Amino acid sequence: MAGECPVTGRFTRRGLFGGAVGAAAAAPVGALVAGRAFADAPSSSPSAAAGESKPTDSYPFEGVHQAGILTPMQRAAAYVSFDVTAANRRELQDALQELTSVARLLTRGGTPPDEGLTGTTWSNGVLGPKIPADGLTVTASVGASLFDGRFGLAKAKPARLRAMEAFPNDDLDPARCHGDLLLQIGAHNTDTVLSALRLLTRRTRGAFAVRWRQDGFSSPPRPSGTPRNLLGFKDGTANPAVDDAALMDRLVWTRAGGDEPAWVAGGSYHVVRVIRMFVEFWDRVSLLEQENMFGRSRDTGAPLTGTDEFDEPDYALDPTGDAIKMDAHIRLANPRTPDTDDQRFLRRSFNYDAGTDMNGNLDMGLIFTAFNQDLERQFVTVQKRLVDEPLVDYISPVGGGYFFALPGVRSADDWLGRGMFA
Amino acid sequence: MTNTDDTASVDEADVDELVEGAGERAKRTAWRRPRVLLTAGVIGALAVGGVAVAATHRGDQALPVAAPHGSATVPGTPVTVGTDVCGQGWSGGTSGPQTFAFWNNSIQPVEVYVEDPATRKVYLDAENIGSGATRAASVTLGPGTYRFFCMPADSDPVAGASWRLTGDDAGPTTPGIRPVTVRDLIPALKEYERWVRGELPGLQRQTQQVADDVRRGDLVTARSDWLTAHLHYETLGAAYDAFGDDGDAIDALPSATDPAKDPDLHGFHKIEALLWGGAPAARIQGPADDLVKAVAHLRKDMVNPVQSTTVIGLRAHEIIEDAVRFELTGEDDAGSGTDLATIDANLTGSLEALRPLRPILAARGHDLADVDAWIARSRRLVRSYDHHGRWTPVTSLGRRARERLDATLSQTVELLSEVAVMTDPRRSN
Numbered sequence: 122m123a124g125e126c127p128v129t130g131r132f133t134r135r136g137l138f139g140g141a142v143g144a145a146a147a148a149p150v151g152a153l154v155a156g157r158a159f160a161d162a163p164s165s166s167p168s169a170a171a172g173e174s175k176p177t178d179s180y181p182f183e184g185v186h187q188a189g190i191l192t193p194m195q196r197a198a199a200y201v202s203f204d205v206t207a208a209n210r211r212e213l214q215d216a217l218q219e220l221t222s223v224a225r226l227l228t229r230g231g232t233p234p235d236e237g238l239t240g241t242t243w244s245n246g247v248l249g250p251k252i253p254a255d256g257l258t259v260t261a262s263v264g265a266s267l268f269d270g271r272f273g274l275a276k277a278k279p280a281r282l283r284a285m286e287a288f289p290n291d292d293l294d295p296a297r298c299h300g301d302l303l304l305q306i307g308a309h310n311t312d313t314v315l316s317a318l319r320l321l322t323r324r325t326r327g328a329f330a331v332r333w334r335q336d337g338f339s340s341p342p343r344p345s346g347t348p349r350n351l352l353g354f355k356d357g358t359a360n361p362a363v364d365d366a367a368l369m370d371r372l373v374w375t376r377a378g379g380d381e382p383a384w385v386a387g388g389s390y391h392v393v394r395v396i397r398m399f400v401e402f403w404d405r406v407s408l409l410e411q412e413n414m415f416g417r418s419r420d421t422g423a424p425l426t427g428t429d430e431f432d433e434p435d436y437a438l439d440p441t442g443d444a445i446k447m448d449a450h451i452r453l454a455n456p457r458t459p460d461t462d463d464q465r466f467l468r469r470s471f472n473y474d475a476g477t478d479m480n481g482n483l484d485m486g487l488i489f490t491a492f493n494q495d496l497e498r499q500f501v502t503v504q505k506r507l508v509d510e511p512l513v514d515y516i517s518p519v520g521g522g523y524f525f526a527l528p529g530v531r532s533a534d535d536w537l538g539r540g541m542f543a
Numbered sequence: 544m545t546n547t548d549d550t551a552s553v554d555e556a557d558v559d560e561l562v563e564g565a566g567e568r569a570k571r572t573a574w575r576r577p578r579v580l581l582t583a584g585v586i587g588a589l590a591v592g593g594v595a596v597a598a599t600h601r602g603d604q605a606l607p608v609a610a611p612h613g614s615a616t617v618p619g620t621p622v623t624v625g626t627d628v629c630g631q632g633w634s635g636g637t638s639g640p641q642t643f644a645f646w647n648n649s650i651q652p653v654e655v656y657v658e659d660p661a662t663r664k665v666y667l668d669a670e671n672i673g674s675g676a677t678r679a680a681s682v683t684l685g686p687g688t689y690r691f692f693c694m695p696a697d698s699d700p701v702a703g704a705s706w707r708l709t710g711d712d713a714g715p716t717t718p719g720i721r722p723v724t725v726r727d728l729i730p731a732l733k734e735y736e737r738w739v740r741g742e743l744p745g746l747q748r749q750t751q752q753v754a755d756d757v758r759r760g761d762l763v764t765a766r767s768d769w770l771t772a773h774l775h776y777e778t779l780g781a782a783y784d785a786f787g788d789d790g791d792a793i794d795a796l797p798s799a800t801d802p803a804k805d806p807d808l809h810g811f812h813k814i815e816a817l818l819w820g821g822a823p824a825a826r827i828q829g830p831a832d833d834l835v836k837a838v839a840h841l842r843k844d845m846v847n848p849v850q851s852t853t854v855i856g857l858r859a860h861e862i863i864e865d866a867v868r869f870e871l872t873g874e875d876d877a878g879s880g881t882d883l884a885t886i887d888a889n890l891t892g893s894l895e896a897l898r899p900l901r902p903i904l905a906a907r908g909h910d911l912a913d914v915d916a917w918i919a920r921s922r923r924l925v926r927s928y929d930h931h932g933r934w935t936p937v938t939s940l941g942r943r944a945r946e947r948l949d950a951t952l953s954q955t956v957e958l959l960s961e962v963a964v965m966t967d968p969r970r971s972n
Contacts, residue, residue: 204942204943204946206946206947206950206951232640232681234715235681235682235683235717236717236718236964237665237666237667237682237717237718237719237720238665238666238668238719238720238722238964238965238967238969239718239720239909239961239964239965240960240961240964240965241960241961241964250681296942323957326950326953326954326957327917327950327951327953327954327955327957328950328954329950330946330947330949330950332942332946
């Protein structure tokens with residue numbers, strides 16, 4: 122688990138999640154207002170967003186960046202990795218255009234196209250006759266394997282994109298790793314996610330074959346602040362503020378130039394790590410030991426040098442690790458020194474629950490998700506610091522991959538990935 | 544009727560019988576073979592049921608009109624339909640998306656089209672609106688002239704007055720199509736059945752060959768003859784519905800447990816399990832002889848098959864649905880590892896089922912170019928695993944190869960599903 126584990130953006134600090142009643146209804150409100158302001162127009166001011174009184178449940182599909190990155194986390198998510206089976210470049214382009222058009226329609230919501238008596242219904246009926254947007258985002262990212270010789274894209278590969286390596290504590294299952302294309306689908310409700318997944322795959326059946334899939338969810342604040350992961354700890358407290366456009370430009374959005382091709386501008390290196398948590402084992406560990414592993418209070422999320430969740434860890438006054446251990450997760454991940462400042466990245470992880478393993482132990486954990494301007498400078502550097510941290514005994518990274526979240530779809534005639542083919 | 548079939552003749556007895564059958568569209572039973580038959584007995588029962596219902600409703604009278612229209616909670620322009628009235632409440636307007644709230648004020652279930660009176664193309668088909676019910680239905684129409692066409696379950700259709708839509712809405716509109724009727728489909732079904740019948744003598748010879756090989760103790764030859772016979776049978780997939788118990792005797796799915804020892808398993812997959820499982824000839828002889836008898840029985844039953852015309856439109860699609868579900872997963876394999884060969888045969892079978900439908904669809908502007916392209920692509924891909932008669936077992940393929948097969952067959956079946964919808968028999972005018 123790189124970085125302090127996951128979460129939502131700092132909207133929580135403004136209390137938009139606070140006082141959430143019936144989380145499913147509460148999350149969307151603040152989330153969406155912010156989403157409109159930030160997902161599409163990162164430079165707009167947060168106060169303008171906060172002043173918007175009418176909640177909406179639709180995130181703009183078009184913009185400089187894709188939605189689903191700075192967008193506040195929805196309650197339900199699906200991560201689906203595909204291998205491209207299109208026969209050639211032209212077919213891949215067609216499929217990406219189809220993907221774009223279906224995603225555009227679904228994220229906006231409305232009445233589905235009507236095939237009359239000439240075909241089965243376009244929609245699947247799961248969301249009723251009229252499709253609600255329901256906070257849907259569809260974020261498309263590409264894997265390094267897409268840039269092999271098949272589609273003439275070798276020269277377009279984002280410079281730092283590669284197959285995810287196995288870190289020393291990993292137990293990666295090849296069947297659950299990598300892929301040519303990743304769709305990260307999020308919405309306020311699971312049925313919306315699954316309906317979108319079915320419609321997106323149906324329209325691209327011959328071009329994209331599912332490689333692996335992991336569904337996730339985000340929890341409501343318990344009782345307040347950043348949502349918790351399944352180890353019981355608030356996850357994502359130290360995330361950089363997504364409403365700070367300058368900060369996002371420095372930490373999240375990839376820039377063209379140097380060894381990067383021009384088309385990558387506005388995209389982001391998208392790291393996904395499916396991390397199983399051995400929750401039975403974890404529950405048999407004392408609270409003191411748990412808190413020492415993270416460096417935070419389980420109840421409040423406060424660093425062990427502080428009082429409240431959003432207090433900054435104070436390493437200067439704790440140089441020998443009496444409060445926050447030297448090998449605590451938060452201390453290794455983010456030492457809060459000037460030279461590690463640009464190693465921070467945006468985390469947007471979902472919890473997952475996938476039944477049980479063959480021994481009857483629960484298979485649940487985290488779909489660790491990180492958006493980085495520069496894969497090496499940020500995620501990889503941080504992850505290397507975390508090798509052999511005490512927490513590794515209780516978690517096991519089993520899948521995922523490195524992807525590159527495509528730049529946004531800029532206009533009605535633009536489509537996902539068009540820049541790659543330029 | 545644009546079908547220029549040269550031998551099939553439509554006799555009225557056929558039409559009556561099949562119209563009764565078509566009223567109750569063949570259920571797509573769970574994905575298991577054989578499918579439930581629409582037998583003569585079933586059709587008889589349906590006919591009786593229909594009469595009974597009609598008798599109850601003799602002396603058609605409109606329901607008392609307590610309110611001008613049905614449920615006010617149903618969104619849409621209120622439009623009254625039924626046995627006497629068809630389209631009251633709407634007389635035209637602006638082109639673009641329309642939502643009608645059809646209220647059936649009669650005592651019979653009613654089906655309502657929105658059609659172009661000149662071309663008879665149908666844009667909307669609201670089926671099975673029960674007596675007294677209000678049903679919303681949406682359609683997006685371009686500028687033009689349209690009308691409602693009401694078809695009560697047990698009385699003559701009623702055409703509503705024409706109405707016009709004006710405007711310059713440039714958005715996408717719902718495509719229209721002249722409905723395919725039972726009358727259109729009967730020649731196609733007969734042509735198809737004739738083709739199946741023509742294949743059966745060859746199939747019988749091939750299964751006899753397997754039995755003869757086993758009798759001689761030549762199990763190596765028996766294997767290759769088994770494959771020939773089985774693949775031939777798999778091209779007849781479109782006939783599953785008609786095969787009934789014969790289908791079970793000939794080609795039941797192998798069970799999850801050891802199919803060679805399954806006392807309830809018969810036919811091709813039983814023999815396959817024995818032939819590839821190293822069983823002695825003596826143990827294979829019985830099942831091989833039984834298969835010959837089962838095929839003979841099928842030939843007898845196919846002399847006068849009773850099938851709903853719905854079958855012919857669904858076949859091409861369902862054959863490939865079966866292939867995706869049972870063959871592509873290797874579930875249908877009892878040891879020979881020839882699932883990909885089976886899929887190749889299924890693709891042939893799908894084309895055979897499409898053949899008699901082509902003139903019907905061509906007359907409606909659908910040339911099936913996409914379908915043909917994907918079937919051809921599927922065949923090329925599947926046949927790339929045929930190494931001079933030795934087929935690569937699907938389960939031995941690597942991930943990329945499996946993905947390509949899955950995607951290609953799945954795209955093909957998506958397109959075939961449209962054929963099934965377009966050729967779903969609808970009421971004639």
